[in-house]
Amino acid sequence: MALQRFWANGEALPAETIAEIHDGLSLALDALDGANVRRVNVTEAKGHLRWALRRASTLVEATQ
Structure with a gap:
C-alpha cells in the first residue's frame, strides 16, 4: 500500500508525487x-x- 498524504478536505495525495517535487527542489x-x-x-x-x-x-489542479 502506498503512503498517502491528505489535504485539509480529506482528499488523498500520492506520496510519489510529493517525493518527486522534493527531489526537484533538492x-x-x-x-x-x-x-x-x-x-x-x-x-x-x-x-x-x-x-x-x-x-x-498539476497536483493542486488535480485535487480541486
Whole structure:
C-alpha cells in the first residue's frame, strides 16, 4: 500500500508525487551549492524549480 498524504478536505495525495517535487527542489539547491556559482548552475537550478512548480501546480489542479 502506498503512503498517502491528505489535504485539509480529506482528499488523498500520492506520496510519489510529493517525493518527486522534493527531489526537484533538492536538485535545484544542489545546483547552487558551492562557493563558485556560475550562470550554467543558475540556469540548471531555474530549470529544476520550474519543473517542481509545474508538478506542484498539476497536483493542486488535480485535487480541486
